[in-house]
Each structure stands twice: as structure tokens, then as C-alpha cells.
Amino acid sequence: MKKSFLLFIIIVFLLLPLYSSNQLIKNKIQNAAKFVDENNFKAALVSMYDAIMMIKNSQPFEIKNFTLIEKEFGFGQYIEKNTGNTLFKGEPLYIYMEPSGYKITKTKNGYFIWVSEDAKIIDNKTGKTLFEKVNWVTMKRTYPYPTIPFYITNRITDFPRGSYTFIAIIKDHLRDKSVKKVFKFEVK
Numbered sequence: 001m002k003k004s005f006l007l008f009i010i011i012v013f014l015l016l017p018l019y020s021s022n023q024l025i026k027n028k029i030q031n032a033a034k035f036v037d038e039n040n041f042k043a044a045l046v047s048m049y050d051a052i053m054m055i056k057n058s059q060p061f062e063i064k065n066f067t068l069i070e071k072e073f074g075f076g077q078y079i080e081k082n083t084g085n086t087l088f089k090g091e092p093l094y095i096y097m098e099p100s101g102y103k104i105t106k107t108k109n110g111y112f113i114w115v116s117e118d119a120k121i122i123d124n125k126t127g128k129t130l131f132e133k134v135n136w137v138t139m140k141r142t143y144p145y146p147t148i149p150f151y152i153t154n155r156i157t158d159f160p161r162g163s164y165t166f167i168a169i170i171k172d173h174l175r176d177k178s179v180k181k182v183f184k185f186e187v188k
Contacts, residue, residue: 053146
């Protein structure tokens with residue numbers, strides 16, 4: 001009997017944060033509906049934004065899209081390179097990435113994110129690092145709403161012929177987590 005009760009308590013404590021988080025999201029949405037009924041649209045938006053932030057924060061941190069491109073026009077809009085992982089002498093390594101699931105925090109000025117990228121290129125033949133930047137791209141900003149899709153592009157030129165490895169490490173400073181993407185390519 002004691003083992004069953006102990007197991008029940010452990011399960012409750014494991015599921016409680018999930019239930020509490022889901023209940024808080026539902027409460028925010030219900031409050032937004034109540035504010036709409038009261039014609040208080042500003043408060044309704046704030047409540048919905050908070051619910052959106054909480055939902056986005058429950059997502060895993062990852063790189064949703066990592067693509068070698070020829071040209072970029074905006075979020076999710078680019079021309080993909082059709083040569084696989086091969087570049088020709090003089091062509092740039094042009095990478096498009098979409099981080100997703102990064103943490104958003106609410107501040108008095110809005111919704112804050114802090115994501116950065118470290119990048120490195122290694123010559124596969126010699127093992128030497130040809131290029132390395134820490135915090136090369138940084139998004140450390142506050143926005144008026146929590147729907148903040150953004151993308152990162154890296155454009156690096158002047159590779160001699162050879163085989164290389166590109167390593168991108170995207171860091172979510174608010175969660176203290178990072179994700180890594182390794183891309184092997186060739187210059188002919």
C-alpha cells in the first residue's frame with residue numbers, strides 16, 4: 001500500500017507542472033474572452049499575448065529549417081541552392097536557419113528574446129579551423145507581442161577548393177540551452 005501511494009505522489013508531482021502550465025494558459029484565454037465581452041480589447045490582447053508566450057515557451061528549442069540558399073527575401077522566403085552540398089569556386093556558403101522554441105520573457109516594455117549563434121568552419125583535410133565567430137549573430141530584443149519568428153543567414157565567401165564542415169551553434173540565453181547543426185560541404 002505504501003509503495004502504491006508513493007508512486008501516486010511521484011506521478012502527481014511529475015504531472016502537476018504540466019497541468020498547472022496548461023491551466024494557466026486556459027485561464028489567460030478565458031480572461032481574454034471575458035475582456036472582449038467587456039469591450040476591453042487592450043486587456044484582451046495582453047491576456048492572449050501572455051497565453052501565446054506560454055504556449056511558445058512550451059515548445060522544444062530547435063533549428064526548424066537549415067538550408068543552403070542562393071538568395072533570401074525574408075522569413076521563409078528564399079531560393080534554395082539546387083546543387084546539394086556542393087559549391088563552385090567563387091560561390092559563397094549561404095545558409096538560412098530558423099530557430100524555434102526559444103524562450104520569451106515578459107518585461108515592462110514587452111516580450112524579450114535573447115538568441116545568438118556561434119559559427120565555425122573546419123577544413124576536413126587538415127582539421128584546421130578556417131573561420132570562427134562567437135556570438136556572430138545576436139537577437140537580443142524586446143517586441144510589443146510574443147509572435148517573433150526570425151531567421152539567421154550566414155554568408156561566407158572565398159573558399160579554396162576542398163571539403164569543409166560548417167558548424168552552427170544556436171544559443172537560447174534565457175533557457176541556457178543550445179542546439180548544434182553540422183553541415184558538410186565541398187567546393188569544386
